[in-house]
Amino acid sequence: AQKVTQAQTEISVVEKEDVTLDCVYETRDTTYYLFWYKQPPSGELVFLIRRNSFDEQNEISGRYSWNFQKSTSSFNFTITASQVVDSAVYFCALSESRNSNSGYALNFGKGTSLLVTP
């Protein structure tokens, strides 16, 4: 079963528009972590944010903001005043324990490809 769902496959916006990328997750753990990564055309995954399941405060970092809602199992990502450099594939990921000896392997969604045009 898919643990992380990113329903938007592709989004295209014009520069300076705001855009929200949706992420819905599924877990039975009470303690878990959620992440967003950016994958630009160069291919390297760039860490953006980590949230733990006990902290539902929304976070803002410059033009980026994240809305975590446990009631709806969602962790959405908004880019304000988008720029061409924001064009990339964005992945939401869930980190939960797989077994007592494991680290927190990440379960990724399929990603949302964002294209920002001038």
Next chain:
Amino acid sequence: GAGVSQTPSNKVTEKGKYVELRCDPISGHTALYWYRQSLGQGPEFLIYFQGTGAADDSGLPNDRFFAVRPEGSVSTLKIQRTERGDSAVYLCASSLGETRTDTQYFGPGTRLTVL
């Protein structure tokens, strides 16, 4: 400081051949992960090392895949008798490993093409 490095960046091989992919984690990171990313998909977990030992290899698709980390730093992912379906980008990530909450930092990946 230096990030996670992976070599080679690209590898083209023929079906049935053996390949090795190398990952050099961030210095001081004890946890190391391998993921595989197929076209249009998110990365999928393969194996996790804490130090020298493979603590979780549940993501390895079959026994043709094997990974080692003999000195607790560099890791090598080995694929025997490659198949066309093994074509993907293989990503390595490392984290401090001091707590299970540490953020994973990814390398640029190795693009494997099996002809």
